[in-house]
Amino acid sequence: MSDLALALRRLGGTVTGGVARLGYMARFLGAILWQTPMAFRRLHLTVREIYFSGVLSLVIILMSGLFVGMVLALQGYEVLQRYGAQEQLGLVVALSLVRELAPVIGGLLFASRAGSAITAEIGLMKATEQLSAMEMMAVDPIARVVAPRFWAGVVSMPLLAALFSAFGIFGGYLIGVRMIEIDAGAFWGQMQAGVKVWPDITNGVIKSIVFGAAVSLIAVLEGYDAKPTAEGVSSATTRTVVISSLAILALDFVLTAFMFRGVGL
Amino acid sequence: MWVVRVTAAASPQTSTPACPTENAVVLDAVTYGYDPRRPVLRGIDMTIPRGKVVAIMGGSGCGKTTILRLIGGQLQPQAGRVLVAGESVPDMDRDALYAMRRKIGMLFQFGALFTDLNVFENIAFTLREHTNLPDELIRDLVLMKLNAVGLRGTAHLEPAELSGGMARRVALARAIALDPMLVLYDEPFAGLDPISLGVVGQLIRELNDALGITSVVVTHDVYESLKIVDYLYFVSEGKIVASGTPDEVRASSDPFVRQFVDGQPDGPVRFHYPAPPYHKALLADVE
Amino acid sequence: MNRAAIDLWVGVFVAVGLGAILFLALKVGNLLTLDRTPSYRVEASFDNIGGLKLRSPVKAAGVVVGRVESIKLDPKTYAAVVTMRIDRDYSFSKDTIASINTSGLLGEVYIGLDAGGDTAMLNDGDHIAKTQSAVVIEKLISQFLFDKASQGGAGK
Numbered sequence: 001m002s003d004l005a006l007a008l009r010r011l012g013g014t015v016t017g018g019v020a021r022l023g024y025m026a027r028f029l030g031a032i033l034w035q036t037p038m039a040f041r042r043l044h045l046t047v048r049e050i051y052f053s054g055v056l057s058l059v060i061i062l063m064s065g066l067f068v069g070m071v072l073a074l075q076g077y078e079v080l081q082r083y084g085a086q087e088q089l090g091l092v093v094a095l096s097l098v099r100e101l102a103p104v105i106g107g108l109l110f111a112s113r114a115g116s117a118i119t120a121e122i123g124l125m126k127a128t129e130q131l132s133a134m135e136m137m138a139v140d141p142i143a144r145v146v147a148p149r150f151w152a153g154v155v156s157m158p159l160l161a162a163l164f165s166a167f168g169i170f171g172g173y174l175i176g177v178r179m180i181e182i183d184a185g186a187f188w189g190q191m192q193a194g195v196k197v198w199p200d201i202t203n204g205v206i207k208s209i210v211f212g213a214a215v216s217l218i219a220v221l222e223g224y225d226a227k228p229t230a231e232g233v234s235s236a237t238t239r240t241v242v243i244s245s246l247a248i249l250a251l252d253f254v255l256t257a258f259m260f261r262g263v264g265l
Numbered sequence: 266m267w268v269v270r271v272t273a274a275a276s277p278q279t280s281t282p283a284c285p286t287e288n289a290v291v292l293d294a295v296t297y298g299y300d301p302r303r304p305v306l307r308g309i310d311m312t313i314p315r316g317k318v319v320a321i322m323g324g325s326g327c328g329k330t331t332i333l334r335l336i337g338g339q340l341q342p343q344a345g346r347v348l349v350a351g352e353s354v355p356d357m358d359r360d361a362l363y364a365m366r367r368k369i370g371m372l373f374q375f376g377a378l379f380t381d382l383n384v385f386e387n388i389a390f391t392l393r394e395h396t397n398l399p400d401e402l403i404r405d406l407v408l409m410k411l412n413a414v415g416l417r418g419t420a421h422l423e424p425a426e427l428s429g430g431m432a433r434r435v436a437l438a439r440a441i442a443l444d445p446m447l448v449l450y451d452e453p454f455a456g457l458d459p460i461s462l463g464v465v466g467q468l469i470r471e472l473n474d475a476l477g478i479t480s481v482v483v484t485h486d487v488y489e490s491l492k493i494v495d496y497l498y499f500v501s502e503g504k505i506v507a508s509g510t511p512d513e514v515r516a517s518s519d520p521f522v523r524q525f526v527d528g529q530p531d532g533p534v535r536f537h538y539p540a541p542p543y544h545k546a547l548l549a550d551v552e
Numbered sequence: 553m554n555r556a557a558i559d560l561w562v563g564v565f566v567a568v569g570l571g572a573i574l575f576l577a578l579k580v581g582n583l584l585t586l587d588r589t590p591s592y593r594v595e596a597s598f599d600n601i602g603g604l605k606l607r608s609p610v611k612a613a614g615v616v617v618g619r620v621e622s623i624k625l626d627p628k629t630y631a632a633v634v635t636m637r638i639d640r641d642y643s644f645s646k647d648t649i650a651s652i653n654t655s656g657l658l659g660e661v662y663i664g665l666d667a668g669g670d671t672a673m674l675n676d677g678d679h680i681a682k683t684q685s686a687v688v689i690e691k692l693i694s695q696f697l698f699d700k701a702s703q704g705g706a707g708k
Binding site for chain 2: 124125128129130132133134135136137138139
């Protein structure tokens with residue numbers, strides 16, 4: 001068989017494989033949702049996972065938010081002042097963060113820090129037969145191990161994204177008002193006039209919730225499905241980060257196109 | 266010397282965990298393969314009477330652990346019946362399966378303790394999940410189980426802080442936490458020092474007799490097994506090739522049993538993996 | 553980490569996170585205080601509302617006193633009927649003029665209120681009689697060209 005035909009065959013296989021995986025993912029999500037009430041009966045499990053996913057991600061999120069906000073202010077100022085529109089800097093920084101950068105960059109950071117940790121943890125539990133042991137003790141591992149981690153991600157992401165935005169705006173303020181010495185009143189005033197709760201902030205929050213769900217689902221799925229060897233766990237962890245990142249960017253495009261189509265309200 | 270006295274005080278529950286049927290586990294012409302075209306087990310017949318300790322022995326990869334998984338309902342046989350306490354396991358729905366699993370304890374190879382919980386919480390796990398007992402009662406039960414395996418002082422340690430033998434014993438305490446009627450042991454002797462071997466072996470026997478449970482031990486440790494079990498099955502290439510009481514096995518003239526028990530390098534289980542003739546391989550041109 | 557410490561940190565995290573969301577909504581966005589303060593409804597009809605949108609501000613002397621609540625077309629008169637909500641702290645006379653303005657040449661469109669001298673004040677549900685429609689640039693330009701053309705023709 002010619003190389004081209006072989007390559008096409010492989011491509012077709014990958015596509016069908018990907019679609020099948022999507023279906024499997026949907027079924028897995030269904031299982032998680034089904035087990036959710038039982039998982040919440042042990043609320044402290046979810047609280048514990050919020051600590052490990054959310055609280056421990058704070059440092060990287062806040063620092064990144066600060067730096068991104070500062071860079072936005074620098075770059076934004078450089079461009080705006082060509083048109084004499086420096087006063088709009090606050091608006092530019094705030095809108096960029098709240099609409100796009102906080103959910104997306106926050107999501108990518110969350111995927112690489114918390115998502116990979118979740119995958120590794122679940123994969124390791126599988127490799128050391130802890131999940132099997134749980135099954136044999138008549139406790140569904142999805143209710144006890146998977147669902148709390150999933151919901152912890154869904155809850156943590158919007159909070160982390162909001163903190164990213166807040167610190168980013170503060171960073172923008174530091175550079176814009178303190179360093180470049182734009183008028184503070186103009187900075188905040190233009191921001192408040194231009195950033196609207198609906199659609200800007202609400203859509204930003206919706207995006208971060210969707211990204212949180214996507215990253216968490218991929219992370220728990222890859223961990224649950226990992227081959228129970230050291231190599232299997234490590235490749236599952238890598239896959240989590242890669243697939244989550246791609247999913248975030250793709251979903252971002254879809255959501256943005258849908259949300260900000262006819263803005264001008 | 267051996268001072269652990271496992272008494273009925275280790276199980277204060279008055280509900281009898283004993284098996285209702287004559288035979289705790291019955292395997293009838295069971296066939297199974299992870300790949301259906303290449304079965305690992307071919308027509309296995311096994312009867313495990315209640316109250317006895319039965320060992321399943323064989324070389325690595327011969328399907329011993331698969332048998333345990335079939336008993337526990339984690340796998341479905343492609344043919345044959347698996348009965349636990351008279352009920353067919355593959356036919357059970359999810360609720361029935363979970364109800365049955367609450368009456369089975371399993372000791373996994375290397376323990377499989379939950380690494381995010383300490384020793385106390387590991388043992389309390391099933392108690393918390395399946396009962397509504399108050400905390401004081403749970404504490405008492407956990408300490409009793411730990412005492413039965415001689416590790417009451419480790420209650421506050423993390424699994425990572427335990428040695429292999431200790432982890433195995435904690436896992437044993439966890440397996441009997443709900444006073445099961447049947448306990449499955451997956452290679453309980455693997456990788457242990459001689460003292461721990463002796464300890465675990467004695468525990469298996471004494472707990473079995475004191476709690477009135479049935480024990481199935483998958484292992485290839487001949488010496489320990491012959492000391493403690495009531496009956497042995499030998500599995501090779503998917504079939505039961507021999508079985509008997511420890512005395513019968515020691516006196517057996519079956520070539521497989523002899524090779525296994527005496528540890529001979531060659532016999533029915535060949536030393537050489539199948540390969541082309543040696544002189545041909547040496548004389549062949551280098552590729 | 554014992555459970556009490558974890559609970560504490562998670563509580564702090566959730567509180568701070570919600571606080572950040574609140575901060576964004578209130579200080580960064582413009583979650584309207586007017587939504588919470590009592591207000592009354594007033595209607596006005598315009599021939600052309602130009603770029604006026606829902607939630608556009610209603611200003612008097614440049615101060616925001618209300619928001620546009622709804623914009624509809626009157627099927628009989630084909631005029632735009634705008635309903636606006638005005639903060640109860642401010643009363644306007646019945647002969648107030650409502651006009652549609654643009655802040656700056658290309659800025660946002662708003663309704664400007666010029667109070668009159670009438671002693672009677674507008675109440676909830678009242679209709680503003682005098683209105684001034686939006687200035688549409690194209691009409692202005694064509695008007696200008698038309699005037700210029702007719703002037704030039706007359707002059708010749």
